[in-house]
Amino acid sequence: FSSSGVARIGNLVMCVWRRRSIRQRRQADKREKMAPNLNASSLPPIGKKYRDLIQKETFDAYEEILTQEGLQWFFEFRIPRLIPHLVPLMQVPGRGRPSPRLQLLLQAIENSADLQRLDSLYRVFLDRKDFEAAAGAAGLALNRIWDAGKDFDLASVWWERTIRLIEEASLTRLARAFLYVWKAALTTVWRGQVGASIKASEEGLAEARSAGSRPLELYHMAGIALSAYHATDISKMEFYLIEGQPLSELDDMPLVCTILYRMTLTLHLMCNGRYAECLEILNSIESHPIFPLLPPALWLFTHSQYLLTYTKMGDGEAVSRAVRTIQQKTVSEDNYFYHAHMHSYLGYSCLSHDPARALLHGREAFRRGSLCNSDWAHSNPWLLIPQALSETGQLAEAEENLTSSLERFNEREHAMYLIMGLYEMANIKLKQGNLRDAKAFHAQVPKVCLHGPVPLSHLSLFRPAAFFEQLDRALQSSSNRPTTWATRESARVRIDTLGGLKLEIDGRVIGGELSRRKKSTLLLKAIIAHGGTDISAELLEDVLWPDADGDAAAVDLKVTLFRLRQIGLESKGIRAPWIEMKQRRLSLIPSECFVDSLQFERLAVSALNTSEPTDTLEATLDLYIDDFLPYDVNEPWIASRREHLRALFIRAVKRFYDEVSKTGEFDRALPYLERAVQKAPVDEGLSVRLISGFLATDRRARAIEAFSRARETLQKELGVAPGSRLQALTDSAGIGQK
Secondary structure, eight states: OOSGGGHHHHHHHHHHHHHHHHHHHHOGGGHHHHOOOOOGGGSOSOOHHHHHHHHHTOHHHHHHHHHHHHHHHHHTTOHHHHHHHHHHHHHOTTOOSOOHHHHHHHHHTSSSOOHHHHHHHHHHHHHTTOHHHHHHHHHHHHHHHHHHOSOGGGHHHHHHHHHHHHTOTTSOHHHHHHHHHHHHHHHHHTTOOHHHHHHHHHHHHHHHHHHTOHHHHHHHHHHHHHHHHHTTOHHHHHHHHHHHHHHHTOTTOOHHHHHHHHHHHHHHHHHTTOHHHHHHHHHHHHTSTTGGGSOHHHHHHHHHHHHHHHHHHTOHHHHHHHHHHHHHOOOOTTOHHHHHHHHHHHHHHHTTTOHHHHHHHHHHHHHHHHHHTOHHHHHHHHHHHHHHHHHTTOHHHHHHHHHHHHHHHHHTTOHHHHHHHHHHHHHHHHHTTOHHHHHHHHHHHHHHOTTSOOOGGGTTTTSOHHHHHHHHHHHTOSSSOOOOOOOTTTOSEEEEOBTSOEEEETTEEEOHHHHHOHHHHHHHHHHHHTTSSSEEHHHHHHHHOTTSOHHHHHHHHHHHHHHHHHTTOOTTOOOOSSEEEETTEEEEOTTTEEEHHHHHHHHHHHHHTSSSOHHHHHHHHHHOOSOBSTTOOSOHHHHHHHHHHHHHHHHHHHHHHHHHHTTTOHHHHHHHHHHHHHHOTTOHHHHHHHHHHHHHTTOHHHHHHHHHHHHHHHHHHHSOOOOHHHHHHHHHTTOOOO
16 A cells, blocks of 8 residues: 555646746746746745755755655655655756656656656666665555556566665665565565565564654554454454554554554454444545545555445445445556455455355456456455355355365465365355265364464454354254254244244234334344254344343343243243253254244255255245345344345256256246346346246247346446356357347
């Protein structure tokens, strides 16, 4: 995150310089008449000693001092201080070519510094043994490569130069601390080495402290904390966030350093559920007048924090607003680094409720990351793609992708991604019915937590807390034998959740009591949303009473559970044994209860793992009359369960079509496909099957209509054209032309 964000201001300065040069060439005889009045009162606010030099018209001394101090300002990201001090030199008529140091400072305030020009300046500085200025040229070059986001391999030469300069004994500590900024940054972003990045930042921090540079001290602290998060060293992250807080509150702290620190702080607060504080910090950053001028990567980092915070809060409207803000930002198409991260963030924002869309974003992020040659830009899609494949039912492909990802994360010390990848592989194996391998992958997690257990809250950027709770509960079983639940006919308690909540006890529909006892009803929904059995009381307390302390939440749970058990009882009735709590774990009693969404899930998972599932799948799909609790829009854990079941429905629809197409019975699958496309309009796998089915049953007009709708949706929602499979199908049928 560089200081070039004030580049638009810098461009104004460069315009002044260029116009002055043109006037000198074309109107040399009028130079004196065109010179502006240089009295101190007409100048921007600058230091007193500089004003004194202007009044004495000793501009050579002015330039000499400025090229010394200005370079130090540049090292500390104080570009706004540098700009007004450059203006007086540009207004002086008759001055010759700027000195190499002055040229470097002018390049620093340019919108896009010329790498060839920087290379020439670097060579001049080396010839003069001006290692401090050479460090400025190297850092500025790496800065511009980062900001351009087009090809990080351009950093190769400058990387080697940076390493040599760091080892130069005569280099000032300030310049060395500055170079460590870029060594640490490129170690992560270009080479993808988290551990080496932390070491570089720690060495830079030591140099910054020796140089007495508070801006670079804060910058390196924030860099260590951010990398420590990815290394799962949460205690180190917390330590440097605490250490850096006093520095971040200094009035003269450069904005770039403050933002990097506060963005890392919001990441930590977000992981701990302190969303209000996150939004307060983000709002203070966004309201800064210079914020719109900052580099694209830093702008995206800020707005992605908004997006992730709203996603974790379950605020769908705010998420949509954040997505629109990010998508409307105009950034060069060849800034592949920016667009790779943008698609990763957008993918994670919709993974839980629209995995097909997340898969498209993940693949686009992977493509952009490949183009910019940034190892780090690949990290998110290498995890996001198999996650989305798993959620859309493409388990074999998800497993294949994730196997490669785990090797990659292990090689690059991406501990956070490695741990998350192991959880995902356990989840995939569980879906495949392979409990033994699922447990084996799950058991590897503690072995890679080199800095102690990682709080699940710090993994919740990738998955909601319910994902881990359900996975852990499923893995506690010692066999694959499912719990035996009552059928709809034999159950004393029947609970429908697909399409809305309906409770029936002993043949009597319960209506008014549910609407009156809202907290008890919410507890019932929470139990079902988290699997129906063996749910920890702590999880339910966190879900239903997030702001209460432990003891108060435990009391609230007991009271609410008692009231839930009373629902549907006659005045002299005995408490119905259909729900129980043992050892602080709650369960519906399977032999007494039927829950349609749980039944659907059990049947769908079983059928998907069967070689000939046609009839079973059709009966299962008939159970899914609508989404899970579709009118409960304010609870993120309900939304997560809703999207899980919807994704399972879509997987089942795809498998059902694939099976019936073998016998030519396309009409059996088309109604389900049409329902599924309505629920996941950007899932190209569904569109391909629906169009194929229409073509196979001689419904060409319906096929054309379905393709047009799919193409328009992909363009409107994601800004992409139809994928190769969909385009090839429609082209071969002669319906793919615009």
